[in-house]
Amino acid sequence: HAMRSPPPLFDLPRFSSARHAYSSTARAASVEGTEASRGVEEVVFHPADEYFQQVPHHYDHVEDYLVHYEKSIKDPEAFWSEIARNFHWETPWEETLSYNFNRSAGPIHVRFFHGGETNIAYNALDRHVAAGLGDRIAFYTERNDLEPIRESGPGGLKDQYTYREALEEVSRIANVLKSMGVKRGDTVGLFLPMVAELPLAMLACARIGAVHTVVFAGFSKEALADRLCDAGCKAVIACDGVFRGSKLIPLFHTVDAAIQLCNERGHIIQHTLVLERLGGDVAGVHLTPGRDVWWHEATAKASSACPVEWVPSEHPLFILYTSGSTGKPKGVLHTTGGYMIQAATTFRHVFNVRPEKNDIFLCTADCGWITGHSYVTYGPLLNGASQVVFEGVPSYPDVGRLWHMVDKYGITHLYTAPTAIRSLMREGDEHVTKYARSSLKVLGSVGEPINPEAWKWYHEVVGGGRCPIVDTWWQTETGAIAIAPLPIKGWGQKPGSASLPFLGIEPVLLSQDGKELEGPTEGLLAIKSPWPSTLRSIYGDHERMEQTYFSFDGYYLTGDNARRDSDGYYWITGRADDVVIVSGHNLGTAEVEAALAQHPNVAEAAVVGIPHDVKGNCLYCYVTLKAGQAPSPDLEKQLKVSVRSQLGAFAAPDFIQWAPNLPKTRSGKVMRRILRKVAAGGKAINVEDLGDTSTLADPEVIKELIANHV
Numbered sequence: 001h002a003m004r005s006p007p008p009l010f011d012l013p014r015f016s017s018a019r020h021a022y023s024s025t026a027r028a029a030s031v032e033g034t035e036a037s038r039g040v041e042e043v044v045f046h047p048a049d050e051y052f053q054q055v056p057h058h059y060d061h062v063e064d065y066l067v068h069y070e071k072s073i074k075d076p077e078a079f080w081s082e083i084a085r086n087f088h089w090e091t092p093w094e095e096t097l098s099y100n101f102n103r104s105a106g107p108i109h110v111r112f113f114h115g116g117e118t119n120i121a122y123n124a125l126d127r128h129v130a131a132g133l134g135d136r137i138a139f140y141t142e143r144n145d146l147e148p149i150r151e152s153g154p155g156g157l158k159d160q161y162t163y164r165e166a167l168e169e170v171s172r173i174a175n176v177l178k179s180m181g182v183k184r185g186d187t188v189g190l191f192l193p194m195v196a197e198l199p200l201a202m203l204a205c206a207r208i209g210a211v212h213t214v215v216f217a218g219f220s221k222e223a224l225a226d227r228l229c230d231a232g233c234k235a236v237i238a239c240d241g242v243f244r245g246s247k248l249i250p251l252f253h254t255v256d257a258a259i260q261l262c263n264e265r266g267h268i269i270q271h272t273l274v275l276e277r278l279g280g281d282v283a284g285v286h287l288t289p290g291r292d293v294w295w296h297e298a299t300a301k302a303s304s305a306c307p308v309e310w311v312p313s314e315h316p317l318f319i320l321y322t323s324g325s326t327g328k329p330k331g332v333l334h335t336t337g338g339y340m341i342q343a344a345t346t347f348r349h350v351f352n353v354r355p356e357k358n359d360i361f362l363c364t365a366d367c368g369w370i371t372g373h374s375y376v377t378y379g380p381l382l383n384g385a386s387q388v389v390f391e392g393v394p395s396y397p398d399v400g401r402l403w404h405m406v407d408k409y410g411i412t413h414l415y416t417a418p419t420a421i422r423s424l425m426r427e428g429d430e431h432v433t434k435y436a437r438s439s440l441k442v443l444g445s446v447g448e449p450i451n452p453e454a455w456k457w458y459h460e461v462v463g464g465g466r467c468p469i470v471d472t473w474w475q476t477e478t479g480a481i482a483i484a485p486l487p488i489k490g491w492g493q494k495p496g497s498a499s500l501p502f503l504g505i506e507p508v509l510l511s512q513d514g515k516e517l518e519g520p521t522e523g524l525l526a527i528k529s530p531w532p533s534t535l536r537s538i539y540g541d542h543e544r545m546e547q548t549y550f551s552f553d554g555y556y557l558t559g560d561n562a563r564r565d566s567d568g569y570y571w572i573t574g575r576a577d578d579v580v581i582v583s584g585h586n587l588g589t590a591e592v593e594a595a596l597a598q599h600p601n602v603a604e605a606a607v608v609g610i611p612h613d614v615k616g617n618c619l620y621c622y623v624t625l626k627a628g629q630a631p632s633p634d635l636e637k638q639l640k641v642s643v644r645s646q647l648g649a650f651a652a653p654d655f656i657q658w659a660p661n662l663p664k665t666r667s668g669k670v671m672r673r674i675l676r677k678v679a680a681g682g683k684a685i686n687v688e689d690l691g692d693t694s695t696l697a698d699p700e701v702i703k704e705l706i707a708n709h710v
């Protein structure tokens with residue numbers, strides 16, 4: 001099969017350049033200016049014309065995009081099949097799409113490219129190698145330490161992989177998995193640091209039709225065991241250990257203990273493949289003979305050729321756990337064909353990475369999250385892009401690390417999270433400006449709303465005012481970017497808004513009782529029709545997925561609240577459960593947080609509602625100051641006045657607690673559940689009453705929060 005000549009890298013069909021007046025809710029902001037939006041200054045940014053001469057997009061102008069957008073909504077089958085034809089399908093599909101988003105009409109389902117058979121690893125690697133691109137770099141690996149502390153043993157981790165080398169290593173790993181008895185449809189757990197071997201291991205699973213479950217290598221043994229058992233993992237791909245910053249993380253100890261826990265629950269994991277990252281005895285690893293094998297030893301004996309397992313389009317590709325609002329984590333299930341098309345198409349258009357122009361992409365997310373799945377492993381490789389995989393953290397050895405890397409590799413596209421941006425912002429501009437950063441073309445943001453203050457810093461200081469910012473809204477469940485500005489001429493960017501929907505995404509705002517709302521308004525953000533990378537199920541609990549996301553007939557409910565402005569732009573105002581109703585006003589906690597962060601002394605803020613006798617609820621605000629700023633009664637007063645003037649009197653914070661640290665998950669999300677309980681419970685609260693705190697990056701933060709309650 002590998003001999004068969006692959007189709008060329010895909011190119012979207014180009015239509016006439018006819019300018020189209022687009023009059024639905026998704027209308028482009030073509031007018032410069034400001035719009036009064038709850039008192040928040042709203043500015044529209046446009047990159048300079050010269051930018052687009054140097055960095056042209058596949059679409060000449062936003063209106064060109066909107067013609068395609070309209071087509072994608074009106075005739076999704078024609079639209080997606082035209083794109084899908086540019087990938088390799090071993091067997092063509094017979095039916096492009098069938099679905100049911102209506103619980104009362106039967107089980108919820110989404111099916112794309114039924115009858116078709118493909119393989120995502122083939123499309124990510126073999127296709128490019130066969131097209132003569134085998135020598136192109138797929139991955140550069142940037143280690144945690146600038147000076148390698150100790151590279152691996154006899155296997156020796158490579159600092160870079162070309163597409164050909166990646167294909168050969170993937171094939172070896174795939175052969176090792178097969179020798180362990182892993183078959184098509186079996187689940188494999190991955191617990192690895194951010195080295196190139198992690199995406200390669202994912203691709204090895206996909207190559208043989210196995211399902212990967214990546215668990216972020218920062219989780220505890222209990223969290224890992226829960227996921228390995230729930231997904232029914234047959235084997236685990238692990239690592240001896242890694243340094244994150246100056247901290248040694250003995251990863252294999254966690255794996256060993258998790259497998260023990262699985263055994264106690266009657267789920268036996270028979271095989272592990274262990275990557276030697278640190279080597280020697282740094283992490284004190286003892287393999288269990290018969291169960292554990294070293295990666296470098298096993299792959300050295302394995303063939304570098306492995307036939308591709310062709311799988312149906314709806315064959316499961318991965319299960320990825322995401323925390324639910326209550327109870328056990330949800331194993332979000334994604335399948336092959338549709339996910340492949342959408343991960344690739346969003347990467348291509350949202351970032352506009354041009355491998356042929358030596359563009360270099362860096363996504364700072366870990367493959368333990370969906371961002372790493374879609375924009376480290378699949379999106380970039382499906383497009384033949386070159387990227388840097390970064391093992392470390394942005395603050396080590398110092399807070400200039402990202403910009404050092406930008407200059408070192410000539411990174412053109414950077415994709416990171418607002419929490420990282422804010423934490424670097426608070427350290428001061430000089431750590432950024434001492435690097436040239438002249439290679440940068442597009443800056444991306446993901447994970448939470450980016451407050452305008454951080455947006456402006458990212459734009460002006462990091463990007464020197466040249467680069468468009470793509471603020472990408474999406475979810476583990478959407479599988480790929482769903483709402484985002486594209487770096488296209490005429491597409492105005494409003495700091496804090498993810499702007500307009502991506503091709504094929506039809507967002508709507510619903511009232512609390514599930515009625516569709518028109519025009520500029522605020523409501524529950526939902527999506528009206530399926531898109532190729534729609535989640536297919538919650539693994540082992542389809543009923544839970546129907547209850548969680550499809551409680552209103554005809555819509556996928558995102559769980560977020562959003563506002564739509566008069567340009568049709570979407571503004572995420574917080575999770576649906578993060579809305580606080582103060583004196584009858586719906587307040588998105590994210591809006592108040594953004595208003596607080598406008599103050600020059602504020603690094604970050606987290607806002608929750610607590611009960612209030614008169615107002616129903618009032619606002620309790622946790623504020624982190626920038627380095628070198630001291631709290632004072634005067635500053636507290638300034639903040640209250642400032643929020644009041646930006647959002648209105650009803651939004652004035654009632655309480656401000658100075659919080660040097662916020663309780664964050666390892667993925668950087670503030671755990672509001674904890675903040676709400678501390679705010680309401682005060683100094684009397686016990687840590688035990690706060691529920692599960694195991695996913696916190698630093699559980700010590702809680703004691704500090706309780707002690708400083710006001």
Ligand code: WT7
Nearest residue numbers: 371446447448449471472473474475476560572
């Ligand atoms: C939730 C999904 C998407 C990959 C990382 C997080 C929030 C994400 C944005 C954004 C405003 C955002 C939403 C969403 N979110 N990106 N650009 N603007 N909010 O994936 O862990 O599944 O979280 O993150 O609340 O529902 P996730």
